[in-house]
Amino acid sequence: MDIIYTSLLGAALTLYTLSMVTGFVHLFRPWPKALAWSKYSIQAGFAFHLLAFLFRCGQTQTLAVTNMPESFSFFALLLTMAFLLVNRKKPMPILGTFISPLLIIFTLWAVVTSHTITPQPPILKSFWLPLHVLLSFAGNAFLALGCGVAVIYLLQEHLIKKKKIKGIFRKLPALQRLDELNYLCLRLGFPLLTLGIISGSVWASYAWGSHWSWDPKETWSLITWLLFAALLHGRMNSGWRGRKASLLTIIGFAAIMFTFLGVNLLLSGLHSYVH
Amino acid sequence: MHIVSLGLNHQTAPVETRERLAFKSEALPAALQQLKEEAGLSEGLILSTCNRVELCGISHDLDQCRDKLINFLANYHQIPSETFADKLYFHTDSDAIRHGFRVASSLDSMVVGEPQILGQLKDAFFIASESSSTGLILNRFMHRSFFIAKEVRTRTKIASCAVSVSFAAVELAKKIFGDLNGMKVMLIGAGEMCELAARHFVSQGVEQVLVTNRTFGRAQELAGEFSGIAIPFEKFRQELDQVDIVLSSTGSPDYLIGPAELAQALKKRRNRPIFLIDIAVPRDIDPKVNDLDNIYLYDVDDLQEVVTENLDQRQQEAQRAEVLVDLEVVKFEQWLASLAVTPTIKELREQIKEISEQELKKTLAGFPDLSSKERRRLEAMVNAIGNKFLHHPLNYLKSQDGSGESLPATTIRKIFHLTENESK
Numbered sequence: 001m002d003i004i005y006t007s008l009l010g011a012a013l014t015l016y017t018l019s020m021v022t023g024f025v026h027l028f029r030p031w032p033k034a035l036a037w038s039k040y041s042i043q044a045g046f047a048f049h050l051l052a053f054l055f056r057c058g059q060t061q062t063l064a065v066t067n068m069p070e071s072f073s074f075f076a077l078l079l080t081m082a083f084l085l086v087n088r089k090k091p092m093p094i095l096g097t098f099i100s101p102l103l104i105i106f107t108l109w110a111v112v113t114s115h116t117i118t119p120q121p122p123i124l125k126s127f128w129l130p131l132h133v134l135l136s137f138a139g140n141a142f143l144a145l146g147c148g149v150a151v152i153y154l155l156q157e158h159l160i161k162k163k164k165i166k167g168i169f170r171k172l173p174a175l176q177r178l179d180e181l182n183y184l185c186l187r188l189g190f191p192l193l194t195l196g197i198i199s200g201s202v203w204a205s206y207a208w209g210s211h212w213s214w215d216p217k218e219t220w221s222l223i224t225w226l227l228f229a230a231l232l233h234g235r236m237n238s239g240w241r242g243r244k245a246s247l248l249t250i251i252g253f254a255a256i257m258f259t260f261l262g263v264n265l266l267l268s269g270l271h272s273y274v275h
Numbered sequence: 276m277h278i279v280s281l282g283l284n285h286q287t288a289p290v291e292t293r294e295r296l297a298f299k300s301e302a303l304p305a306a307l308q309q310l311k312e313e314a315g316l317s318e319g320l321i322l323s324t325c326n327r328v329e330l331c332g333i334s335h336d337l338d339q340c341r342d343k344l345i346n347f348l349a350n351y352h353q354i355p356s357e358t359f360a361d362k363l364y365f366h367t368d369s370d371a372i373r374h375g376f377r378v379a380s381s382l383d384s385m386v387v388g389e390p391q392i393l394g395q396l397k398d399a400f401f402i403a404s405e406s407s408s409t410g411l412i413l414n415r416f417m418h419r420s421f422f423i424a425k426e427v428r429t430r431t432k433i434a435s436c437a438v439s440v441s442f443a444a445v446e447l448a449k450k451i452f453g454d455l456n457g458m459k460v461m462l463i464g465a466g467e468m469c470e471l472a473a474r475h476f477v478s479q480g481v482e483q484v485l486v487t488n489r490t491f492g493r494a495q496e497l498a499g500e501f502s503g504i505a506i507p508f509e510k511f512r513q514e515l516d517q518v519d520i521v522l523s524s525t526g527s528p529d530y531l532i533g534p535a536e537l538a539q540a541l542k543k544r545r546n547r548p549i550f551l552i553d554i555a556v557p558r559d560i561d562p563k564v565n566d567l568d569n570i571y572l573y574d575v576d577d578l579q580e581v582v583t584e585n586l587d588q589r590q591q592e593a594q595r596a597e598v599l600v601d602l603e604v605v606k607f608e609q610w611l612a613s614l615a616v617t618p619t620i621k622e623l624r625e626q627i628k629e630i631s632e633q634e635l636k637k638t639l640a641g642f643p644d645l646s647s648k649e650r651r652r653l654e655a656m657v658n659a660i661g662n663k664f665l666h667h668p669l670n671y672l673k674s675q676d677g678s679g680e681s682l683p684a685t686t687i688r689k690i691f692h693l694t695e696n697e698s699k
């Protein structure tokens with residue numbers, strides 16, 4: 001059975017890699033079809049990734065986020081979905097190229113690690129858990145997408161400020177477009193993250209009898225939330241934009257990654273997968 | 276039958292010479308008529324722009340063609356031919372075809388890749404074909420020229436980047452603002468370059484133009500041209516927060532705008548970016564403002580550098596375009612060659628038809644009692660002999676792609692005495 005899961009995930013990984021390569025070809029070489037290739041392969045990669053995930057859910061009989069590799073694969077899936085959704089509203093295919101390294105790392109991790117199904121501790125079985133995970137992950141996916149936009153913004157801004165207006169300058173979008181998209185990601189991601197934390201808190205009160213227990217994951221989520229709350233406030237009320245907003249988005253993304261990865265690897269708490 | 280072209284351009288002749296040989300477009304129909312008569316051309320075309328004057332046509336006698344064309348120019352413009360003859364280029368056959376394709380594709384232009392020449396060539400062709408001075412060959416030649424020009428534009432990046440300072444400014448503004456609809460531009464000073472750049476911006480959707488100048492009257496005058504607003508010079512700094520793009524070109528010896536003014540403006544406009552273009556020498560805007568977030572400053576040297584780089588890129592793309600042109604030249608020559616054997620084929624057919632009819636007449640005169648059915652049988656037989664006899668020679672001719680003077684066509688014409696027939 002695992003061979004099916006691994007194959008589907010492997011196909012997704014290959015297509016994401018193809019998308020990244022063709023995306024960079026588009027940036028650095030005059031091959032007109034490269035961008036279309038990049039766009040279609042990320043879409044196909046998403047389809048395989050979704051199949052792999054659904055198959056895994058069937059195997060585990062729950063939302064397949066029972067261990068770290070699965071979680072990261074799920075996060076990558078949501079990140080691709082966030083990209084495809086945003087891309088429909090405000091087309092910017094080149095953004096796919098900038099998030100694809102992240103997709104590749106996370107999917108690769110899920111492919112190469114062991115595929116034993118971790119039995120769920122009974123304490124985690126509840127309707128609130130999948131909801132909490134889904135909302136927080138989706139929120140973080142949009143914010144991570146915003147980080148991809150921020151990276152392109154800083155790159156393009158650097159090129160314009162330093163007057164290197166040739167080569168990839170022509171291939172990258174306009175600053176204003178990037179800033180708008182960064183804001184859009186924030187406006188989508190932040191409410192989802194907020195709901196994720198609230199639903200988590202509701203679930204915690206059922207599972208552990210307390211809404212908030214200051215375990216490292218909760219603390220870091222709060223830090224992340226406060227960072228993005230500050231950014232949203234700054235954007236709405238103080239005219240934060242452009243470079244400043246982009247830098248903050250990237251710092252916020254680093255906090256997300258730490259909440260995700262660092263907390264589990266370095267600090268132990270209620271949210272650890274292995275107790 | 277040869278395609279010929281004779282002319283001069285910005286590389287071979289100074290503007291004084293080009294001016295004197297230029298044709299007015301309303302005078303072209305008459306000039307075309309005169310050209311064909313005096314130079315013995317069966318088809319003719321005149322292209323006259325500020326960078327070039329060219330005569331193109333179909334000639335059947337190459338020996339004196341060049342002299343006749345020069346004489347035509349001298350007669351038409353009433354100037355002695357010695358004054359310009361050494362500045363002319365003269366191309367025939369495949370060189371003339373290549374030259375025509377290169378001109379149309381803007382590979383021969385002063386700024387390689389600038390598309391105006393194609394429009395001018397289309398106009399020249401329109402006039403020539405309206406006055407019936409083009410025929411089968413030039414019509415196709417021109418259509419292939421337009422086709423190859425389009426190919427070069429779409430398949431190379433020859434025209435993809437700005438090669439003038441004002442276009443470079445527009446291109447940059449688009450990479451900052453995305454699109455320029457609803458943007459506001461401020462002109463400080465009223466230099467020509469500033470005005471030109473402002474026109475480009477307006478054509479790209481800029482909504483409003485503010486103009487300021489030390490002489491308020493001049494500001495009002497210029498503002499009128501853009502249906503914009505004139506601002507007294509002492510007050511323009513207070514308006515900086517209103518505008519997205521600033522074009523400056525005053526004669527001021529000192530900086531007019533520094534970081535302090537712009538920091539204030541940014542605060543008022545909640546950090547929405549401002550793009551400043553300083554065309555003045557000495558500069559009007561303190562280069563330190565470029566260190567501010569959301570401020571983008573380019574001076575005339577920065578833009579000039581962009582333009583130079585883009586020109587280099589065009590030169591590289593031009594080499595790719597030459598390959599496309601070469602391919603098309605070969606194709607056109609093949610078409611011409613197939614055209615050249617067509618008359619031979621036609622005359623051969625006519626000759627055998629004539630012989631058959633004559634012989635049939637003679638024979639039938641001796642048999643007055645034949646029924647109409649028997650007559651038709653005889654006619655069919657004679658025609659069949661003729662057609663079958665010609666079958667192989669014609670196939671051989673059709674497979675040749677030499678020109679009209681090539682060996683197969685010439686030999687066959689000699690063998691069958693076709694040249695004699697033609698001259699009769």
